[in-house]
Amino acid sequence: MGRHQACKVNLVADVFSMKERSRIMARVHSKDTLPELIVRSKLHRLGFRFVLSPDYLPGKPDIVLPRFRKLIFVHGCFWHQHKGCKASERPSSNLEYWNKKLERNIKRDKRNVNDLKRAGWDVLVLWECQVRNNDSLEGRLEKFMRSASAHPPLRRKDIKGGRYEKQKTDTN
Numbered sequence: 001m002g003r004h005q006a007c008k009v010n011l012v013a014d015v016f017s018m019k020e021r022s023r024i025m026a027r028v029h030s031k032d033t034l035p036e037l038i039v040r041s042k043l044h045r046l047g048f049r050f051v052l053s054p055d056y057l058p059g060k061p062d063i064v065l066p067r068f069r070k071l072i073f074v075h076g077c078f079w080h081q082h083k084g085c086k087a088s089e090r091p092s093s094n095l096e097y098w099n100k101k102l103e104r105n106i107k108r109d110k111r112n113v114n115d116l117k118r119a120g121w122d123v124l125v126l127w128e129c130q131v132r133n134n135d136s137l138e139g140r141l142e143k144f145m146r147s148a149s150a151h152p153p154l155r156r157k158d159i160k161g162g163r164y165e166k167q168k169t170d171t172n
């Protein structure tokens, strides 16, 4: 096992229970999309260690960095309706069905991001088209990761039994 790999495993081991840990590690290969893998490998190259999304966070963010209290969504342009993006164009048939479905997705995404921010997470949303085409992805990730967080990092005791405990700052 390489040093980086060991580091990642240690972080996962440190923050999550054994059961949670094996579930997370099992998911590494199961449902990753290419844009997610690209973002993860860039983060890895920049020296940041992350965990894959625990189920208890709203919207199941794709990448979670508990120590930095930051998380990243890698959104598909169609399902999450990237505004102004060609890939987000709605189908011309069954318009009513699609409008209802996609509007619901937009509303849910907005609510999830708000909930996460209120719980003290810094949130970055990356769009699939940006991840595929954008040379500045690494710069964006670095800027996001280096920006100061308004909240203290999560500690082990903040995450219990698959749920994260609300921070003092949330109730102010």
Ligand SMILES: [Zn+2]
Residues within 6 Å of the ligand: 077, 082, 085, 086, 087, 088, 127, 128, 129, 130
């Ligand atoms: Zn897009």
